[in-house]
Each structure stands twice: as C-alpha cells, then as structure tokens.
Amino acid sequence: MSTQNMSQQEMDQLIAQYDKESAVRNYIGPMKWITFCLLVLFTVYQLVSTIFYALPPQIHRPIHLAFGLGLIFLLYPLSTKRNNHKIGIFGILLAVIAFVLPLYWVYDYEGLVVRTGNFTTLDLVIGGIAIVLVLEAARRVVGLPIAIIASLFLLYTYFGPYMPGFLEHRGNDVDRIIGHSFFTLEGILGTPLGVSSTFIFLFILFGAFLEKTGVGQYFNDLALVVAGRRIGGPAKVAVFSSALQGTISGSSVANVVTSGSFTIPMMKRLGYRSEFAGAVEAASSTGGQIMPPIMGAAAFLMSEFLNKPYFEIAKAAALPAILYFTGVWIMTHLEAKRLGLRGLKKEELPDKKEVLKRIYLLLPIFVIIFTLMSGVSPEMSAIIGIASTVVVGAFRKETRMSISDILEAFASGARTALGVVAATACAGIIVGTVTLTGIGLKLANGLIDMAGGILFLTLFFTMIASLILGMGTPTTANYIITSTIAAPALIQMGVPDLAAHMFTFYFGIVADITPPVALAAFAAAGLAKSKPMQTGVQSTKLAIAAFMAPYIFVVSPQLLLIDTTFMESLWVMITSVLGMIGVGAGIIGFWMSKLNPLERILAAAGGILAVIPGLTTDIAGLALLAAVFAYSIYKGRKEKQVTASA
Known part of the structure; x- marks a missing residue:
C-alpha cells in the first residue's frame, strides 16, 4: 500500500x-x-x-x-x-x-x-x-x-x-x-559545542542510518497495523508513528511533514476537521523530542550540564512522555467518539504478517536502550547502534545497505548536524558572556524578585521566556539560554536541579506548537490546508499534558522518578494516566456522552488532581472522575433509550 x-x-x-x-x-x-x-x-x-x-x-x-x-x-x-x-x-x-x-x-x-x-x-x-x-x-x-x-x-x-x-x-x-x-573552553568552544561534537553528532548519524534502512516507513506501517482499525484510526496512527519518528529525527517540522504527508489526508478522509487533523500531527511530532530513549539534542546537553548519565535523563523523561502521548491519544479517541468516526478498513491497511516479519528493524533501538542501561557511554552506544543498524538491515534485500547507502547516510547525518553545530556555537557565545559578567546569577535573582519569591510566578515567568525564545531559536539554543538564566532561579528556590532543567527543556519544545509562532503547527496546516492559527490553538489543547507536567514535576519530583520506589512510580503512572482521561474529556467535551460545561470543568479538575502526585490529591481526583464518569454513562444510556423509543 x-x-x-x-x-x-x-x-x-x-x-x-x-x-x-x-x-x-x-x-x-x-x-x-x-x-x-x-x-x-x-x-x-x-x-x-x-x-x-x-x-x-x-x-x-x-x-x-x-x-x-x-x-x-x-x-x-x-x-x-x-x-x-x-x-x-x-x-x-x-x-x-x-x-x-x-x-x-x-x-x-x-x-x-x-x-x-x-x-x-x-x-x-x-x-x-x-x-x-x-x-x-x-x-x-x-x-x-x-x-x-x-x-x-x-x-x-x-x-x-x-x-x-x-x-x-x-x-x-x-x-x-x-x-x-x-x-577558552567557556565560549564558542564550550560545553554546548563539546556535546555537539560527541553525543549529538553520533545520535543524529544513528537516526540517518535508521532512515536509510527504511525504519521511518516501517514506523508508519507498524502504526497502521497497531492502531489503524481502532476508532479514529488515522489519528492514532499519527500519534503512534510520530512518537517513534522522534527516534530518528530531532526536528518537529521534519516529523510533521514525514508522518503527516500520509496521516493528515487519511484523517481528513475519515471525517476529522482539517484543523484537528493538522493539530494531531503537529502535537504528536513535537512530542517526539521528549520521547526516550533518544530525545532531542538538548537532552544530551542536559546530561552534560548536570553531570548525570544520559540514561538518567531519559529515565526521568519517561513518565511525562507517556502522559504526553496518552493525552493526545485520549483526545483523538474522544473526538472520534464524539463525531462517530470509524477506523480504517482492512483493505486500507498493510499486510499484518508482512509488517510483523520486519519487526527486526526495531532491534537497533533496543540495542541503544540496553547499552545505555548497561553503563556504556552515549558515544559508544550510538556507534554500536549504527553498527547494529547495518547488520539488521542486511537480513532482507530491501533493507540491505550498500556502500553507496552507507556513504549517503554519512552525508545525511552530517548535513542534519550542521544546524546543531551553528546553534551550539552561537549559544556558546551567550554562555561565555554569562560566565564573564555573572549575568546568569543577576537575572536569576531578578526573576525571583520580580516573582516576589513566589515559586508559581517564577515558574510562570520562566515558561513565558522559554516560549518567547522558542519562537526564534531551536530547542537546543532555547534550552541553553533558559537553563543558564532561568534554571538557577528555580534551583535557588529549592527545586531539584533535574526538575528545573527539565522544566525549561519542555517549554522550549512546546514552543513549536504554541501560537503566535508555531512552526510545527503551521507546517501541519500547510499539509492539511487548514487555518494556521487555529491549527496552532488546537495543537496547544492536544498538548495540554506538556503544559501541565512541568509544573507538577517541579512540585512533585516523583513524576520524574526522583527519590521514589517502583510501587510509588507505578501508582503515579496509573493515577496520572487516569487523570489525563479526565483532562482529555474536559477539553473535548465528550466521555460516554456529550458533557455540559459544568461536567467538562469537573472532569478536567478531577484529572488535574489525579495527575498531581500525592495521596490526598489522588483520592479527590479519582473520586471526582468516578462521579463524572458514572453520570456520563447514565446520560449515555438515557440518550440511547430515548433514541430507541423514538
């Protein structure tokens, strides 16, 4: 197909x-x-x-x-x-x-x-x-x-x-x-360029090799098999494939165009509005940068800045990433239910057996995960991953890489890395200025003073700064600037350093779908032939988890798996996913039946409480969700009875 x-x-x-x-x-x-x-x-x-x-x-x-x-x-x-x-x-x-x-x-x-x-x-x-x-x-x-x-x-x-x-x-x-x-090694040649010249380049090269073996297309086919026949199938295909595409592309826009070129037309044919179809793809593709095991380039910088193993960064990002894509998935499902949309027909999908025969193409990703977990350095993990890609690709003729394919992957990886070289070298000038003048501490203190020492206001001002910077700078440079200036303010107020840096990282990424300048959403609008600004607004709604999670993990670092046990982490994940169902229902306005304004507010409030880690908030949130859910089922049955009697 x-x-x-x-x-x-x-x-x-x-x-x-x-x-x-x-x-x-x-x-x-x-x-x-x-x-x-x-x-x-x-x-x-x-x-x-x-x-x-x-x-x-x-x-x-x-x-x-x-x-x-x-x-x-x-x-x-x-x-x-x-x-x-x-x-x-x-x-x-x-x-x-x-x-x-x-x-x-x-x-x-x-x-x-x-x-x-x-x-x-x-x-x-x-x-x-x-x-x-x-x-x-x-x-x-x-x-x-x-x-x-x-x-x-x-x-x-x-x-x-x-x-x-x-x-x-x-x-x-x-x-x-x-x-x-x-x-000196504190300016252009500083840590950002150092990370570009080691971790980032090699993982970009790994992505180029994956792309060359046809993994990008395989992600699309696998997503169609897994989610295509479900309610609102094409939208769920977009969510699933875009999460996987983040493994081989660090660009939200490139993800949108690569996946969206076939998911957006499918969504529109099924009955989704153009703006919603574009928003699903934009939100999903942007989330690829926060999806472990291979996240955006800024994640490698975070590892270096915090002097923590990269696997620790990826592990901390796992639960927020699950929440993000769960939120988008739930809202596409509820929107499909509200509109009465079906899944794709069997003949519209690739052959399941043929797709499963190529499951081996995912092995290099598991190799990367295993090597990182084993304590292998990120550089060697990437090189082992590249070698495994060549080996795995040799299993079948259509994925086997020739010498020319390998050279093309070399060239493609280097070309993609040029943007990171430029961004990190230029950001190094900013970091050098900070170390030479002490402006980082000055601005951090100024930010705290402007917020009156109130943590929430400090977080809010940091979010706004990250979103504004994200309008004109890539995620990498955005993170370098905000982590140098804003993260120290949060750390001074007692926020764990990983949570502070992850906060700035998240908002630097969602800037790509946040109006007035939402490049990923605008690219999706170009594919969907929709209104760019409305597509951006819809993208922001779908990505609500990315706006909630940073505030929550600053207050409750358990969401980042910091100082918590396995059972505590499992409980946090369960309640958070249930909470995202409530938030999604509140935003879409549908659960088992159409929700009125009060029900939408109660569903969203219950969802937010359930997402916030803590026994009291969990109990209150789940109780509120149960009440709204039960009433929604009752209303749905009443509506069916009325329809049947008519």
Whole structure:
C-alpha cells in the first residue's frame, strides 16, 4: 500500500518553508559531489576521533567547528530568495575562510595555551572574525533571532558600566571579550559545542542510518497495523508513528511533514476537521523530542550540564512522555467518539504478517536502550547502534545497505548536524558572556524578585521566556539560554536541579506548537490546508499534558522518578494516566456522552488532581472522575433509550 500523498520535492519545499535548517542549496554538477565528499569526510572524522583516537577538546572542537562552518557557508545561501543551485566566488571564499579559521587552534595549540590572557594581534583578529562567522552561520541556519540575542549579550559584556540597576557590571574590553569567546573552553568552544561534537553528532548519524534502512516507513506501517482499525484510526496512527519518528529525527517540522504527508489526508478522509487533523500531527511530532530513549539534542546537553548519565535523563523523561502521548491519544479517541468516526478498513491497511516479519528493524533501538542501561557511554552506544543498524538491515534485500547507502547516510547525518553545530556555537557565545559578567546569577535573582519569591510566578515567568525564545531559536539554543538564566532561579528556590532543567527543556519544545509562532503547527496546516492559527490553538489543547507536567514535576519530583520506589512510580503512572482521561474529556467535551460545561470543568479538575502526585490529591481526583464518569454513562444510556423509543 502506498502511503505517499505528496512528492518528495513537495515535502522538501514544505520542510524548508518552516524549518530554516532544511533550506539548503541543491547543487548540480561538480559542487554537488564536492559538498557530498566534505559531508562524508566530516562523518568519517567524527567516527575516527571517537573510536580510535580522542583528541584534546582544544583541537577536537575546533575541527568539528571548522567542518560545520565551512559546510554551512557552502550549503546555506546568504538569503533563501537567492538561486539555490549555484554559489559565487565570494561564497566559496567565505566557506574556505570559515573552514580555515577554527583550525588556527590546531596550528598553534601550544602557543595559544601558553599565552592565555595575553593574546597577539593576529590571535585577536582571527578570533574576532571567527565570532562574526559563527553569528552569520547561526543566522543562515537557525535564524536571525538567535544571532541578535548573542550579539546583544556581547554588547552587554562591553557596555556593563552603563547598564541600569542590577544589570550593571564593570565591563570588559574588546580584547578580553574576543579572547574569552574564542580562545577558552567557556565560549564558542564550550560545553554546548563539546556535546555537539560527541553525543549529538553520533545520535543524529544513528537516526540517518535508521532512515536509510527504511525504519521511518516501517514506523508508519507498524502504526497502521497497531492502531489503524481502532476508532479514529488515522489519528492514532499519527500519534503512534510520530512518537517513534522522534527516534530518528530531532526536528518537529521534519516529523510533521514525514508522518503527516500520509496521516493528515487519511484523517481528513475519515471525517476529522482539517484543523484537528493538522493539530494531531503537529502535537504528536513535537512530542517526539521528549520521547526516550533518544530525545532531542538538548537532552544530551542536559546530561552534560548536570553531570548525570544520559540514561538518567531519559529515565526521568519517561513518565511525562507517556502522559504526553496518552493525552493526545485520549483526545483523538474522544473526538472520534464524539463525531462517530470509524477506523480504517482492512483493505486500507498493510499486510499484518508482512509488517510483523520486519519487526527486526526495531532491534537497533533496543540495542541503544540496553547499552545505555548497561553503563556504556552515549558515544559508544550510538556507534554500536549504527553498527547494529547495518547488520539488521542486511537480513532482507530491501533493507540491505550498500556502500553507496552507507556513504549517503554519512552525508545525511552530517548535513542534519550542521544546524546543531551553528546553534551550539552561537549559544556558546551567550554562555561565555554569562560566565564573564555573572549575568546568569543577576537575572536569576531578578526573576525571583520580580516573582516576589513566589515559586508559581517564577515558574510562570520562566515558561513565558522559554516560549518567547522558542519562537526564534531551536530547542537546543532555547534550552541553553533558559537553563543558564532561568534554571538557577528555580534551583535557588529549592527545586531539584533535574526538575528545573527539565522544566525549561519542555517549554522550549512546546514552543513549536504554541501560537503566535508555531512552526510545527503551521507546517501541519500547510499539509492539511487548514487555518494556521487555529491549527496552532488546537495543537496547544492536544498538548495540554506538556503544559501541565512541568509544573507538577517541579512540585512533585516523583513524576520524574526522583527519590521514589517502583510501587510509588507505578501508582503515579496509573493515577496520572487516569487523570489525563479526565483532562482529555474536559477539553473535548465528550466521555460516554456529550458533557455540559459544568461536567467538562469537573472532569478536567478531577484529572488535574489525579495527575498531581500525592495521596490526598489522588483520592479527590479519582473520586471526582468516578462521579463524572458514572453520570456520563447514565446520560449515555438515557440518550440511547430515548433514541430507541423514538
């Protein structure tokens, strides 16, 4: 059965429209092969440096940055309105300079280490140009907002004495700013780029290999078999497949277009409204970034910032992720019940036996989970996962990878990683500014003062900041900024560090579906031919769990499996899932029968109480839900009797 409802070219155009990282030049002729070879070489370097010889960070990170910047200036035009098939002499020269400048670290490594804080004129000229190139690369790949934010932080570093109130500081001269930003491991070459050059790149490469073996299509087929014939089947297929697609894509927009190109038309044919169909896909695809075992790139940064094993981060995210997708699943089910929608017919589904024969394609994901649980480093887990993908793909002719397939996966992984390189390098400028000026602590204290020391208000202001930043920056950069500035405020107020960082991480992600700028929802609207803003509003409703969970796990860290037993965790999961049923019923306005406004409020209130960990809230919430549920059953039976007698 064909699941493609739009051409690959149309999909690429839609992704590029809403995902700036995908708006690359499509070369023809020699430049196509030159960039392909450079992308492959980038991946080869990353693998060799990980497996065979670990270089010092002052050498490894600049080489990673050199490949990233050079390829960005080759692949991303000055403006998306320009001819994307050609590059001029100036563009090639800029790409060469961008590649060569970071290698100055490799050329004069010992000299730079010796004269730290006493840099030569040549050092400062090279460092200054490198900073400008990083800002421009970020503008081209990630967007103008992050480049503006980083530039403002640099200006703040210089104009400190002229800042008002608590923002005032002694200021720094240009030499110190350049030296700190480019010639230390606290600026551009800091922890964010370090994580990009290790964990993130390799897991992106793992996703590229999964995609090459056809796992992306298999996720769709498996979702159809599991959920296709259920009530409102296509919507549940979207939820299930998008959760799995998050394993191989760190982009909400790319997830939307990949899965939505076939789920959205199916939902519309079944009877879902265009806005609701687009919202289901947008909410589900965005949730892929919070779905363990492989989450968004920011999760790897969180592991490094908190000095915790990545598996601890993934484990903590498990229950909130289950709640998220449970909430979306429940609401699609209730909407289908309200509209009287059926599932798909048997002939509309792929052959069940054939799909189950290919279940082995999921083995690499289980390999990743097992290695992470066994204490293997994330880098080696990713490499083992990549190797297992090649081995598993060899089982059948249609999934077997040739040498050319492997090289294409190398190039695809490197190309996808460019956005992370640009975002982390630019965010490193912001982190460097924070360490140089102490603005992180100043803003954290300012945030607490503005909230009057009230935790809820501090959380609310942090959420708003994360959502606003998410309008113009990718999740990775958003998390770096908010975790540097806002998370310390929450930690000062007694919130566990993991809960504080997870709070900012969550809201950085849901910014993709939160109006007025909801790129994932707008991409889904493009597929559904629906109104973008209404699709965004519907997406926000469906993703209500992502807005609830962060507040709850800050107050009750048991939701993140912090300091809790297995039985306590099991009880939290059961009551939380039951609570999401109530919340979903309240939002959709249907349970066993149509709910009136009071019933909707009571169902939502009972659901929220059940989700909040704690014996008192659980009992109150479950009692309220039971009452609403029983009355809804009673009303439903009465309506059937009236219909039957008529």
